[in-house]
Amino acid sequence: MLTKRVVLAALSLGALVVLSQAQRAEARLTAEPVMARLMNLTSTQSPDCCAPQPICCPTPCITYRHRGPKLCCGCCQPPVPTVLSVKHPCTGCPVEVSVCLPACCTGEPKVCCGPGILCREVVHYDWCCGYSVRVAFKPCGDVLVTTWGR
Numbered sequence: 001m002l003t004k005r006v007v008l009a010a011l012s013l014g015a016l017v018v019l020s021q022a023q024r025a026e027a028r029l030t031a032e033p034v035m036a037r038l039m040n041l042t043s044t045q046s047p048d049c050c051a052p053q054p055i056c057c058p059t060p061c062i063t064y065r066h067r068g069p070k071l072c073c074g075c076c077q078p079p080v081p082t083v084l085s086v087k088h089p090c091t092g093c094p095v096e097v098s099v100c101l102p103a104c105c106t107g108e109p110k111v112c113c114g115p116g117i118l119c120r121e122v123v124h125y126d127w128c129c130g131y132s133v134r135v136a137f138k139p140c141g142d143v144l145v146t147t148w149g150r
Helices: 002-044
Strands: 062-067 080-087 094-101 110-115 121-126 131-137 143-149
Touching: 080 131, 094 131, 094 143
Parallel strands: 062 143
Antiparallel strands: 080 094, 110 121, 121 131, 131 143
């Protein structure tokens, strides 16, 4: 009875080896024409087809908040719409943040960036008129824009 089991095990093992060799041979036969076609395609295409693809920059969700009193310049002139281009710290892609600056905020702002609380990268824009904008990047990729009028 023991010899019967040994013979059956040997036959099963032999059948598995033959089957796996047949599958490998079949895979080689089907792969060869595909490889030949790929080699023909790559040799006839122009060299610029292999140019690196641009990095996909997802559009983050931007949330706006205002703190403090509204800043009014002189006779309450209308605000000036402005777009701040801030580099996303994780992706390196520019994020366009739309803000409305008071009319008296002229010139370039003082820009300061660094780590904030809750693992956020923060960029501060401070104008000499007392208006400031803080752009905080959340770990999930969203942006929180907080404005202050003093």
